Amino acid sequence: MRYDATSPYAVEATGLVKRFGKTTALAGVDLVARPGRVLGVLGPNGAGKTTAVRILATLARPDGGQASVCGYDVLRHAYQVRQLIGLTGQYASVDEGLSGTNNLIMIGRLLGLPRAQARARAAELLARFELTEAAGRIVKTYSGGMRRRLDLAASLTGRPRVLFLDEPTTGLDPNSRTDVWVMIRQLVSDGVTVLLTTQYLDEADQLAHDIVVIDRGKVIATGTPDELKARTGGQVLWVAPSDPARLAEVATLLEALAGAFGGGEVTTDAEADAVSAPVADKALLPRVIRELDDRGIELAEFTLRRPSLDEVFFALTGHRSDPLSRGGSTPPDPPGNTQTRELEGTR
Amino acid sequence: MTAVVAPAFPAPARRLSLRGGLRNTFTLTWRSVLKIRTNLEDLLGLSLQPIMYLLLFTYVFGGAIAGGTHAYLQFSLPGILVLSVVFATLGTGLMLNQDIANGVFDRFRSLPIARSAPLAGAILGDIVRYSISVAVTLGFGMILGFRVTTSALAAVAACLLLLVFALAMCWFSALIGLMVKTPQAVQWFGFLVMFPLVFGSNLLVPSRTMPGWLQAFVKVNPITYLTEAERGLLTGGPVATAAIRSLLWALGIFVVFAPLAVRVYRRKT
Numbered sequence: 001m002r003y004d005a006t007s008p009y010a011v012e013a014t015g016l017v018k019r020f021g022k023t024t025a026l027a028g029v030d031l032v033a034r035p036g037r038v039l040g041v042l043g044p045n046g047a048g049k050t051t052a053v054r055i056l057a058t059l060a061r062p063d064g065g066q067a068s069v070c071g072y073d074v075l076r077h078a079y080q081v082r083q084l085i086g087l088t089g090q091y092a093s094v095d096e097g098l099s100g101t102n103n104l105i106m107i108g109r110l111l112g113l114p115r116a117q118a119r120a121r122a123a124e125l126l127a128r129f130e131l132t133e134a135a136g137r138i139v140k141t142y143s144g145g146m147r148r149r150l151d152l153a154a155s156l157t158g159r160p161r162v163l164f165l166d167e168p169t170t171g172l173d174p175n176s177r178t179d180v181w182v183m184i185r186q187l188v189s190d191g192v193t194v195l196l197t198t199q200y201l202d203e204a205d206q207l208a209h210d211i212v213v214i215d216r217g218k219v220i221a222t223g224t225p226d227e228l229k230a231r232t233g234g235q236v237l238w239v240a241p242s243d244p245a246r247l248a249e250v251a252t253l254l255e256a257l258a259g260a261f262g263g264g265e266v267t268t269d270a271e272a273d274a275v276s277a278p279v280a281d282k283a284l285l286p287r288v289i290r291e292l293d294d295r296g297i298e299l300a301e302f303t304l305r306r307p308s309l310d311e312v313f314f315a316l317t318g319h320r321s322d323p324l325s326r327g328g329s330t331p332p333d334p335p336g337n338t339q340t341r342e343l344e345g346t347r
Numbered sequence: 348m349t350a351v352v353a354p355a356f357p358a359p360a361r362r363l364s365l366r367g368g369l370r371n372t373f374t375l376t377w378r379s380v381l382k383i384r385t386n387l388e389d390l391l392g393l394s395l396q397p398i399m400y401l402l403l404f405t406y407v408f409g410g411a412i413a414g415g416t417h418a419y420l421q422f423s424l425p426g427i428l429v430l431s432v433v434f435a436t437l438g439t440g441l442m443l444n445q446d447i448a449n450g451v452f453d454r455f456r457s458l459p460i461a462r463s464a465p466l467a468g469a470i471l472g473d474i475v476r477y478s479i480s481v482a483v484t485l486g487f488g489m490i491l492g493f494r495v496t497t498s499a500l501a502a503v504a505a506c507l508l509l510l511v512f513a514l515a516m517c518w519f520s521a522l523i524g525l526m527v528k529t530p531q532a533v534q535w536f537g538f539l540v541m542f543p544l545v546f547g548s549n550l551l552v553p554s555r556t557m558p559g560w561l562q563a564f565v566k567v568n569p570i571t572y573l574t575e576a577e578r579g580l581l582t583g584g585p586v587a588t589a590a591i592r593s594l595l596w597a598l599g600i601f602v603v604f605a606p607l608a609v610r611v612y613r614r615k616t
Contacts, residue, residue: 057457082459083359093450097382109374110460112367138385154454
């Protein structure tokens with residue numbers, strides 16, 4: 001691919017194929033990242049997310065297909081691409097044997113900054129990532145969260161236009177995760193394009209403008225979070241009885257009714273003491289209310305909401321996402337947003 | 348979806364200049380030297396090992412082999428210099444192996460730097476490690492009573508010859524470090540090759556008493572020539588043949604293992 005200043009995408013990949021021996025890690029992946037936006041690449045462990053990022057960041061050669069960053073081909077113009085990108089891997093790829101400061105000075109010097117500027121940039125980034133106090137300490141002594149922050153700082157040293165974050169919050173505690181999210185939002189507001197892989201659905205929901213769902217080396221869906229949620233058939237009815245003891249009764253009732261109205265599988269959320277069911281026909285709702293009232297079941301909650309990405313993922317892949325991501329942290333969307341949009345469709 | 352990337356950033360450079368590449372190499376040399384300073388265990392190992400060898404070999408073997416510790420020290424110190432430096436080359440492979448396992452190399456590869464710089468930087472930085480090893484061995488040997496009986500110039504030549512040989516050997520170590528999965532495997536492979544090489548020589552004992560087949564091996568072993576050259580340069584005796592042969596060996600090792608290591612490195616990175 002040639003340098004194309006009018007390329008509308010910061011990252012563009014078509015038909016990426018990568019095989020390791022007999023295993024096919026990528027079986028023809030297409031994706032695009034819009035400039036200044038966050039593209040979330042979502043998928044379970046082993047789906048091929050990391051392989052895709054490694055190809056896009058010039059670390060691995062694809063066996064087929066093409067990819068470009070800001071119009072530069074990742075194979076033919078790897079040197080140009082490397083000047084435009086920053087990369088933070090799944091494992092913190094900082095030098096454990098150096099101090100935080102020296103790690104960043106090293107990167108700065110490698111990027112061609114004069115000594116004084118490299119030192120200044122290191123200090124600036126350490127301050128921004130709240131590592132100033134630990135700056136002189138050897139990285140081996142850092143906590144996981146500190147290491148990840150330093151790794152992010154390292155990938156930002158060269159002020160990249162496109163930032164690849166491969167599972168940037170895996171293994172972090174909730175506080176550090178939120179910190180990383182805040183930093184990512186800040187970068188995006190500075191105009192950086194972010195390609196983020198994650199197996200946390202709520203992370204993709206929180207950060208991504210566009211989502212690509214990969215499973216077993218294939219893209220199985222693309223769209224905005226809203227589009228993906230709309231895709232599974234619109235809405236989910238969420239019913240919580242005031243008396244948790246009657247949960248089973250509510251479930252049985254919903255199963256019978258949802259079946260009659262062409263809805264999907266009813267799920268009981270024992271933790272939230274609620275039952276949910278996809279709604280295909282809105283005529284179902286008054287019926288449910290009436291039946292519940294007839295049985296004298298008092299309600300704590302009765303909401304119509306869009307499905308969480310977790311439910312979307314299940315609907316798309318037929319299996320749950322990684323158990324780690326299922327902390328119930330996906331808040332139900334506010335009711336009312338019922339708009340169903342056309343999906344861009346998988347190309 | 349239709350937003351156009353405005354060329355708000357300067358177009359990236361087309362290629363890296365030679366000067367830029369050299370600067371990358373020096374930055375990464377600085378890194379490996381810095382790591383020697385901050386990695387206390389490595390520094391301790393590097394300096395304690397020769398001290399241990401000197402004490403052990405001189406006082407355990409000295410009386411039995413040479414009839415006295417001083418006489419043996421004059422004989423064995425050049426050998427222990429060789430042994431320490433050869434074992435120190437294992438560090439090159441270990442560091443490369445760690446850099447790959449830790450993902451540090453991935454970071455380097457994502458940067459617009461000379462592709463050879465991480466490898467070249469690691470090896471250049473190791474010259475400092477070898478120098479430390481040589482200095483400690485020679486220094487502590489002198490405390491124990493070793494005397495250079497030739498000249499200062501010859502002693503300097505002895506040290507340089509050691510460094511040249513180490514710089515060749517470290518490519519073998521680099522190859523192993525790049526090929527195997529864990530640091531432990533680097534150690535094992537290294538020792539499996541280096542032990543027979545180092546001890547199947549005249550490094551600690553004269554080869555007179557060895558069985559014929561072993562003498563045959565000792566005669567072609569590069570370590571034997573290197574040790575003879577070191578003895579000649581530090582305590583007198585013929586130098587030229589041994590020195591030339593060890594230099595030729597160093598060249599041979601370099602010619603075989605450097606391209607192999609670079610090939611594996613290029614494939615991996």
